[in-house]
Amino acid sequence: MNLSLYLLTVLIWGTTWIALKLQLGVVAIPVSIVYRFALAALILFALLLLSRRLQVMNRRGHLICVAQGLCLFCVNFMCFLTASQWIPSGLIAVVFSTATLWNALNARLFFGQRIARNVLLGGASGLLGLGLLFWPELAGHSASPQTLLGLALALLGTLCFSAGNMLSSLQQKAGLKPLTTNAWGMAYGAAMLALWCLFNGIPFDMEWNTRYIGSLAYLVIPGSVIGFTAYLTLVGRMGPERAAYCTVLFPVVALNVSAYAEGYQWTAPALVGLVLVMLGNVLVFRKPRPAAVKVALGAR
Secondary structure (H helix, E strand, O other): OHHHHHHHHHHHHOOHHHHHHHHOOOOOHHHHHHHHHHHHHHHHHHHHHHOOOOOOOOHHHHHHHHHHHHHHHHHHHHHHHHHOOOOOHHHHHHHHOOHHHHHHHHHHHHHOOOOOHHHHHHHHHHHHHHHHHOHHHHHOOOOOHHHHHHHHHHHHHHHHHHHHHHHHHHHHHOOOOHHHHHHHHHHHHHHHHHHHHHHOOOOOOOOOOHHHHHHHHHHHHHHHHHHHHHHHHHHHHHOHHHHOOHHHHHHHHHHHHHHHHOOOOOOHHHHHHHHHHHHHHHHHHOOOOOHHHHHHHHHO
16 A cells, blocks of 8 residues: 555656646636646545545644645745746755655654664665756856855755655644644645735635646546545555655656656766666665564574
């Protein structure tokens, strides 16, 4: 089950860049994000109410959902989309892939979970691999004050993503399932971002054509309803640090799709980077040997 959820998350979020690209046009990016999560929340609430699976939450649960909506469905998206104006997408992917390490550190700080050495080694291997995959893009980008600002925003977006993971893990420890918390979190996140758009005078336009509606539908159903539910379920099942390795694999899927659809050419450094990413995946999910086995081996 965990493997299926993991592969599903990687495949969905590794292809959402196509839909995001198709969203660019008349509708402002923040407004598109509002449409995405407002519609996803409506679908989740409808499914939960029809199946009678909507869980009742207390005031604490709602407050955590507000924070989760702010972190996962509002601020982090705005950070990454704003950062993309000043730094290349490859650099954003590298920064975002540090979520594995941030999740391990935050799980230690907030939940007292031991940081597994294999997770740290796997995260570092994946980060190095992504650096090689995107090296031509990174090397060709000149440093500037805007670059530093873009990096700061990408890091802030990654920290918000990690914080959202911790909040989801906290909710699941309290017995609340991701379907219910996602429905409320997406609703709260969309509402907060909508208020921000209104305050800044951003018009709520709409493109009634196949390109925009089709890409929005993909982002709403597979990208949000299925993708976030699968990912946050993994956070509860596997722990936030292992689940976050998905962030290293998304760009790999995206590059393979780009090789097929846009003629991306694989280079020797990129292939080495791919091997390092796969090695990191093996390290992250390697199960440590039981203590009893270690003691027995040490006695020989």
